[in-house]
Amino acid sequence: MRDDNVTPTSESEDEKDIFDVHQEPHFGACLVIGGCGFLGQHIVKFLLNEPTVTSIAVLSRSPFTNRCNKVSYHIGDITKPDQVRHIFQQVKPKVIFNTASPHAYIDHEHVLDNFYVNVDGNRNLLEAAAEIGTVKAFVYTSSGPIVASRGGGYDHADETKETLAVSRKGDPYHVAKAIGDQITLEANGKHGFYTATIRPTALYGEGDFQMVEPVIRALEDGQTNIWMGYNDIDMDVVYVGHVAKAELLAARGLLLRHVSSSGPKIDGEAFNITDDEPCAPWTFFRKYWVLAGDKTPLSSIWMIPPTLVMTMAYFAEWFVWATTWGKMRPKMLKIERMEFVLLTRTYNISKARKILGFKPWEDQPHANQEEAVKASIEWYLGPDAHGPAKLPGMSYFPELPFQLISETGAKTKTGLPQTHYCVRNAQIMAMTHNTIFRALNSIYYQALKIVPGSQETVDFLTYCSIVFEFMHHHNLSEEHYYFPDIQKHTGNSELMQSNIQQHRKIDDAFETLQKYVELVPRDKYDGLKLRSLMDDFAPVYQEHMTAEINTILDLHDKIDSVSLRKIDKKMRDEAENYSDIFKAAPLYLGCQDRNFTVDGEKIHFPEVSFLAAYFVDLVLSHRHRGAWRFNPSTMHGTPRKPFEVVRPQRKNDTLSDWTSPGKKVRLDRAIFCVTIFTI
Structure with a gap:
């Protein structure tokens, strides 16, 4: 759509080129399916610089992001034939680029979306293209x-x-892509238009969430020192701009076939596209981590043997499947994702180089x-996407109004024997205080986001009540067990009185x-009022919680290590005995x-196993489940963003034609229970 004249450049004589300077094809009206998505938006940008394009239209289920000027946007679902025909009648496209697809490795309950979109949706597009009669070129985005x-x-x-597409055995995403690829190539030349497919490998670039998100999540979870496998295989990746450029080259070749039969055959053909720079997987991902601020030295990296990795992946797949009634998949330990970093899978792009004229990094x-x-990574960590990476130890919530305790002073305190239990006791107390601080900071940060009168308000106030009950219980446990036992053992009835007096000092503000x-x-809830009360309470409470750590360290010359350990254990055991496990356990783990x-x-x-954490998450948390969304972390100690938006999930109740015709597939809960019991 440029106004300037562009003269095509000729290729070297030793390469067959599809371009003919005397018969440059005319793109005309172009339609990009999924043109607001990761790849689609880049195709649109390339089309805007194509001089023979007369109009650009985008068909998307949600065409509200990644929009460009001089482009028309249409809301539609390619799985609905009537919607597709309606938009085709409006646009009357000459060239169609189909980039629409669900993400790879989606959960089991959405697996059929792969086939609804990549098979049924693609077939709907091909049929509508045949009916409209204006289409000359159809390019399908397949997968390497x-x-x-x-x-x-x-x-x-x-x-x-x-x-x-031949065996139809493999992960559903790539099986669906393979079938979509097959039906596209089979449609070539049958209804007045030519077809081709582009097969990219793993994409990255501006606008990417699918590859970069798990990579940055591993960084934020502190897992950059754990590598799956020995990093001794090769993988291929591809910059998104390369795929967009290849799709335009394919479309140009298809259009040229309408005006000239000379040159290499491109219609009915598939083309691999990569950066043509195979590399070891963790070497590539480490580039992201370093750019995001990771400083993990290579000397501290643990490499897990491939056999163990796949064993873990299979177990994780089964465990999540079993505990979610067959709906979900693991976030990280997916079988296909592990194979991606454990098996060499590279692609030959010589066909795209020779026939399409594709050259990596040209026009990029x-x-x-x-x-x-x-x-x-700069795009992903920018304000319009993820934001700055939360490096291990950082929180998504500001440390306001309470500052977390990261130093007890044990390493700098003069005359303190590092083997005395008071050091460990001070660290445990600091972690307990930080548990409370994280909960309070979460309340403070989210207080203004709550809409009065909503169910959200009820859940939030329930969460606040549970937190304050936990704080009160913590103080009582100290006063009833910890402080008296220390004074009794040392014979000094005044030793812990200053701490008790601090408790009395905070009582009035805490009670309010x-x-x-x-x-x-x-319906009368006021976030500003709640914040104001917390501001009044915060200084004296922070002072007490910090001072108490120093008091514990000062016990090193007043009580022996073994006795202090017993006193501390008794207090914690008694606190657990008198706690409401349905409140305390989810709160403790979630902070x-x-x-x-x-x-x-x-x-x-706290010293609990990962199985205990799963039990808390899946069983104990249900009684007050609405409250735990305000926890600052998951039940497994992973900090999370406040008010994470959960995308509405599409409900599938029937299968499409790609499976056994006429057979209804359903998940019967009773049969599922028997299956789990048998396993």
């Missing part, structure tokens, strides 16, 4: 790994390798892969705060950060 069978690797596979905004990766959340009607350091070291706190 449609040749990847379960557990199989390959080096520089070309387009002749058998796809999963970046000169090489290093620059493209940098641009990708507690009464407000327990008595205020939900941790497993990567937070105290005195420069990560401390496993």
Whole structure:
């Protein structure tokens, strides 16, 4: 759509080129399916610079992001034939680029979306293109790994390798992509238009969420020192701009076939597209981590043997499947994702080079892969996407009004024997106080986001009540067990009186705060009022909680280590005995950060197994489930963003034609229970 004249450049004589300067094809009206998505938006940008394009239209289910000027946007679902025909009648496209697809590795309950979109949706587009009569070129975005069978690797596979459309065995995403690829190529030349498919490998670049999100999540979870496998295989990746450029080259070739039969055959063909720079997976991902601020030295990296990795992946898949009634998949340990970093899977792009004239980094905004990766991570960590990476130990919630305790002073205190239990006791107390601080900071941060009168208000006030009850219980446990036992053992009845006096000092402000959340009607809730009460309470409470750590360290010359350990254990045991486990356990676990350091070291706190954490998450948390969304972390100690939006999930109740015709597939809960029992 440029106004300037562009003269095509000629290729070297030793390469067959599809372009003919005397018969440059005319793009005309172009329609980009999924043009607001990751790849689609880049195709639109390339089309805006194509001089023979007369109009650009985008069909999307949600065309409200990644929009460009001089482009028309249409709301539609390609799985609905009537909607597709309606938009085709409006646009009358000459060239169609189909980039629409669900993400790979989606949960089991949405697996059929792969086939609804990539098979049924693509078939609807091809049928509508045949009916409208204006279409001359149809380019389908396929996938390189449609040749990847379960557990199989390959080096520089070309387009002749058998796809999963033949065996129909493999992960559903790539099976669906393979079938979509097949029906596109089979439609070539049958209804007045030519077709081709582009097979990219793993995409990255500006606008990417699918690859970069788990990579940055691993950084934020403190897992950059754990590598799956030995990093001794090769993988291929591709910059999104390369795929967009290849799709336009394919479309140009298809249009040229209408005016000239000379040159290499492009219609009815598939083309692999990569950066053509195979590399070790963790070497590539580490570039993201370093650019995001990771400083993990290579000397501290643990490499998990591939056999163990796959065992873990299979177990994780089964465990999540079983505990979610067959609906969900693990976030990280997905079988296909692990195979991606454990098996060499590279692709030969010589066909695209020779026939399409594709050249990596030609006409791209970046000169090489290093620059493209940098641009990708800068976009993702920008304000319009993820925001700055939360490095281990950082929180999504500001440390307001309470500052977390990261140093007890044990390492700098003069005359303090580091082996005395008071050091460990002080660290445990600091972690307990940080548990309370995280909960209070979460309340303070989210107080203004609550809409009075809503169910959200009820859940939020319930959460506040549980937190304040926990704080009160903590103080009582100290006064009834910890302080008296220390004074009794040392024979000094005044030793802990200053701490008791601090408790009395905070009582008035705390009582006012507690009464407000327990008595205020939900339609009268005022976030500013709650914050004001917390501001009044915060200074004296912070002072007490910090001072108490120093008091514990000062016990090193007043009580022996073994006795202090017994007193501390007794207090914690008694506190657990008198706690409401349905409140205390989910709160305690949901206010941790497993990567937070105290005195420069990560401390496993609280001392519960991962199975116990799952039990709390799946069983104990249900009684007050609405309240736990305000926890600052998951039940496994992973900090989370406040008010994470959960995308509405599409309900599938029938299968499409790609499976056994006429057979209704359903999940019967009773049969599922029997299956689990049998396993």
